[in-house]
Amino acid sequence: MGLLRVAHAGEEGPPSYVWEALDLLKVDRIDHGNRALEDSKLVTRLVETNMTLTVCPLSNTKLCVVEDMADHPLKKMLNSGLRATINSDDPSYFGGYLNDNYRAVASALALTKDDLTTLAVNSFLGSFLSPDEKTAHIKRVAHYAAGFGDDK
Numbered sequence: 001m002g003l004l005r006v007a008h009a010g011e012e013g014p015p016s017y018v019w020e021a022l023d024l025l026k027v028d029r030i031d032h033g034n035r036a037l038e039d040s041k042l043v044t045r046l047v048e049t050n051m052t053l054t055v056c057p058l059s060n061t062k063l064c065v066v067e068d069m070a071d072h073p074l075k076k077m078l079n080s081g082l083r084a085t086i087n088s089d090d091p092s093y094f095g096g097y098l099n100d101n102y103r104a105v106a107s108a109l110a111l112t113k114d115d116l117t118t119l120a121v122n123s124f125l126g127s128f129l130s131p132d133e134k135t136a137h138i139k140r141v142a143h144y145a146a147g148f149g150d151d152k
Helices: 015-023 034-038 040-048 057-062 074-079 098-109 113-125 131-146
Strands: 006-009 029-032 052-055 083-086
Touching: 006 015, 015 029, 015 034, 015 040, 034 040, 034 052, 034 074, 052 074, 057 098, 074 083, 074 098, 074 113, 083 098, 083 113, 098 113, 113 131
Parallel strands: 006 029, 029 052, 052 083
Antiparallel strands: none
């Protein structure tokens, strides 16, 4: 029918939930996936298949998945080669829209311009836009990022 599959997995639940989403549900994208980092074979698979993880830092702290934003695994996800993105999750309930999530994690983890650019590019790579639309948006991100210095 052309519908793409997405599942919440690996935010509060164990890495096995991510495996199940991949193997049983045959998902096209994983919402959250933080706990995938606990399984190196799973990380390898996610990297090799370019699986996008839609990470929601503010909901992660609200749900006590991480105690403090400074302990959020997002930077480790990026360093591991995971296609992580920043998202909001029920903003009125969890306390922040997309930009609030970006600001919170960027500040707490001292993300660099390159980190933030990667996150923005990942969001388009993991979107369900057409290839041409993805390319156009990624070019816009690169153009925008080029207008800033190399510092944070």
